[in-house]
Amino acid sequence: xxxxxxxxxxxxxxxxxxxxxxxxxxxxxxxxxxxxxxxxxxxxxxxxxxxxxxxxxxxxxxxxxxxxxxxxxxxxxxxxxxxxxxxxxxxxxxxxxxxxxxxxxxxxxxxxxxxxxxxxxxxxxxxxxxxxxxxxxxxxxxxxxxxxxxxxxxxxxxxxxxxxxxxxxxxxxxxxxxxxxxxxxxxxxxxxxxxxxxxxxxxxxxxxxxxxxxxxxxxxxxxxxxxxxxxxxxxxxxxxxxxxxxxxxxxxxxxxxxxxxxxxxxxxxxxxxxxxxxxxxxxxxxxxxxxxxxxxxxxxxxxxxxxxxxxxxxxx
Amino acid sequence: xxxxxxxxxxxxxxxxxxxxxxxxxxxxxxxxxxxxxxxxxxxxxxxxxxxxxxxxxxxxxxxxxxxxxxxxxxxxxxxxxxxxxxxxxxxxxxxxxxxxxxxxxxxxxxxxxxxxxxxxxxxxxxxxxxxxxxxxxxxxxxxxxxxxxxxxxxxxxxxxxxxxxxxxxxxxxxxxxxxxxxxxxxxxxxxxxxxxxxxxxxxxxxxxxxxxxxxxxxxxxxxxxxxxxxxxxxxxxxxxxxxxxxxxxxxxxxxxxxxxxxxxxxxxxxxxxxxxxxxxxxxxxxxxxxxxxxxxxxxxxxxxxxxxxxxxxxxx
Numbered sequence: 001x002x003x004x005x006x007x008x009x010x011x012x013x014x015x016x017x018x019x020x021x022x023x024x025x026x027x028x029x030x031x032x033x034x035x036x037x038x039x040x041x042x043x044x045x046x047x048x049x050x051x052x053x054x055x056x057x058x059x060x061x062x063x064x065x066x067x068x069x070x071x072x073x074x075x076x077x078x079x080x081x082x083x084x085x086x087x088x089x090x091x092x093x094x095x096x097x098x099x100x101x102x103x104x105x106x107x108x109x110x111x112x113x114x115x116x117x118x119x120x121x122x123x124x125x126x127x128x129x130x131x132x133x134x135x136x137x138x139x140x141x142x143x144x145x146x147x148x149x150x151x152x153x154x155x156x157x158x159x160x161x162x163x164x165x166x167x168x169x170x171x172x173x174x175x176x177x178x179x180x181x182x183x184x185x186x187x188x189x190x191x192x193x194x195x196x197x198x199x200x201x202x203x204x205x206x207x208x209x210x211x212x213x214x215x216x217x218x219x220x221x222x223x224x225x226x227x228x229x230x231x232x233x234x235x236x237x238x239x240x241x242x243x244x245x246x247x248x249x250x251x252x253x254x255x256x257x258x259x260x261x262x263x264x265x266x267x268x269x270x271x272x273x274x275x276x277x278x279x280x281x282x283x284x285x286x287x288x289x290x291x292x293x294x295x296x297x298x299x300x301x302x303x304x305x306x307x308x309x310x311x312x313x314x315x316x
Numbered sequence: 317x318x319x320x321x322x323x324x325x326x327x328x329x330x331x332x333x334x335x336x337x338x339x340x341x342x343x344x345x346x347x348x349x350x351x352x353x354x355x356x357x358x359x360x361x362x363x364x365x366x367x368x369x370x371x372x373x374x375x376x377x378x379x380x381x382x383x384x385x386x387x388x389x390x391x392x393x394x395x396x397x398x399x400x401x402x403x404x405x406x407x408x409x410x411x412x413x414x415x416x417x418x419x420x421x422x423x424x425x426x427x428x429x430x431x432x433x434x435x436x437x438x439x440x441x442x443x444x445x446x447x448x449x450x451x452x453x454x455x456x457x458x459x460x461x462x463x464x465x466x467x468x469x470x471x472x473x474x475x476x477x478x479x480x481x482x483x484x485x486x487x488x489x490x491x492x493x494x495x496x497x498x499x500x501x502x503x504x505x506x507x508x509x510x511x512x513x514x515x516x517x518x519x520x521x522x523x524x525x526x527x528x529x530x531x532x533x534x535x536x537x538x539x540x541x542x543x544x545x546x547x548x549x550x551x552x553x554x555x556x557x558x559x560x561x562x563x564x565x566x567x568x569x570x571x572x573x574x575x576x577x578x579x580x581x582x583x584x585x586x587x588x589x590x591x592x593x594x595x596x597x598x599x600x601x602x603x604x605x606x607x608x609x610x611x612x613x614x615x616x617x618x619x620x621x622x623x624x625x626x627x628x629x630x631x632x
Contacts, residue, residue, distance in 0.1 A: 180579075276591060
């Protein structure tokens with residue numbers, strides 16, 4: 001099969017666009033597609049220094065490489081961020097993640113910062129998992145958001161990009177439709193403006209398929225970590241797994257299924273949910289770290305975890 | 317396997333409630349379940365005369381039998397309605413539908429009215445399908461809504477119940493999520509209050525599965541027509557078919573899937589869509605029939621079709 005754009009052998013079929021592309025035309029096509037998403041949703045409006053959160057997986061490394069190109073054209077500075085979360089579980093997940101992230105930052109010659117949460121805050125996610133009565137993915141997500149925001153303030157970053165893809169979004173949206181969790185659905189923004197002391201956050205890959213970031217990373221020989229986080233497999237649950245597999249099956253039957261689900265959510269459904277359910281939270285300042293926390297609370301959730309872990313570790 | 321409630325042999329498994337029931341306990345269970353839905357969503361609040369739209373299928377005949385019981389307890393009068401749409405296509409679909417509906421009305425000794433649209437309005441849906449440039453299901457739906465409303469006014473009916481089940485709802489909602497048709501989603505009400513000269517409409521089976529109405533009809537030996545409308549198979553389209561089959565597969569994997577999707581839509585998502593998208597239409601009176609039509613239009617869509625068909629038939 002020949003590429004739809006040249007005489008080379010095709011290497012990927014984009015069923016929802018009804019094209020097949022060779023390696024180099026695919027790279028060009030995906031970069032343009034992501035750039036169009038960035039433009040259409042005004043993701044870089046007002047951005048001067050863009051932080052890219054890189055876990056080292058196919059999505060975040062592809063994000064780094066593509067956003068570097070887009071930012072260069074616009075004269076926006078790129079800054080790499082990796083958090084060493086201390087997830088080991090016999091698989092050295094976090095240390096591999098950091099190693100790969102650094103490799104990519106140096107390949108592209110971007111400034112970066114690694115935050116080792118054990119060194120910086122005195123505990124690891126593995127330790128929190130054992131000791132904090134809270135689902136580990138929730139503790140981890142909370143910690144990542146906290147650290148991101150804190151680095152942004154420290155480094156003068158005004159926008160942070162994360163690598164959530166269309167598969168992630170479609171799963172989250174489908175689960176929300178099923179469970180009726182409209183509060184979380186209304187917060188699922190692909191462009192979340194700076195507010196309440198939190199930095200602006202964007203998801204440039206929210207319309208890009210997992211298969212596409214994987215193909216891009218492979219073609220461009222981008223170093224990436226293949227392993228998933230060892231916690232992922234334990235927390236998904238039967239319903240979430242079934243929903244994710246189902247989305248892939250529907251995508252095979254109806255090309256563009258996830259894309260339509262996610263884009264129509266973004267354009268039509270979420271705005272209605274946002275108006276009705278998104279709470280405009282008033283915030284207080286955490287008395288320990290000064291970062292924003294919910295109105296009426298003395299200390300933020302991250303400091304609460306940090307203090308709890310400190311106590312537990314001082315006893316043992 | 318024994319019934320969860322007695323020593324009889326079970327005949328149906330209700331996976332989402334984790335019970336198995338014998339024939340008579342299933343009948344009792346389903347009637348109570350529908351009654352609870354009617355109460356919870358205040359479907360009969362203010363109702364004195366309830367019209368039941370009966371096509372003769374398993375859903376509408378089950379609806380008639382169950383609502384008769386519920387209405388009797390409340391002292392509400394039941395009135396049966398069947399529309400002979402003139403859909404034949406070598407299968408006598410409409411005449412069979414009317415025959416079965418009448419059989420049920422007479423079994424239950426309820427007053428009823430059959431409207432033959434050929435006699436009353438001078439055309440059949442089969443003729444409209446050939447001559448009107450509009451999808452046949454749209455013409456048919458429009459005609460049914462018109463006739464229902466007109467009978468309601470004539471007969472002093474204040475509420476009309478239709479037999480839409482949870483499978484129908486889940487399909488419609490899933491298609492709406494996929495295509496982003498928020499205008500239609502915001503109109504998908506299970507209790508639509510009387511407004512703009514239109515009678516109140518309710519869907520007491522909106523949380524009842526197809527499998528449940530079928531089982532009820534079979535156990536109670538309710539006469540019903542097994543054939544689907546001959547138009548259904550031609551208009552569904554590949555996407556709609558895949559979505560419907562997919563919902564059934566997901567239901568097998570995750571019992572209660574459709575129920576959760578539909579109930580959470582009703583309780584959480586639709587209210588937000590309604591606030592943002594449901595147009596409070598101003599209406600005019602149709603200059604021909606006096607029934608409500610969109611503000612600024614002289615004649616209603618039904619009269620427009622009727623006049624067009626009259627012209628076409630006078631020429632041929």
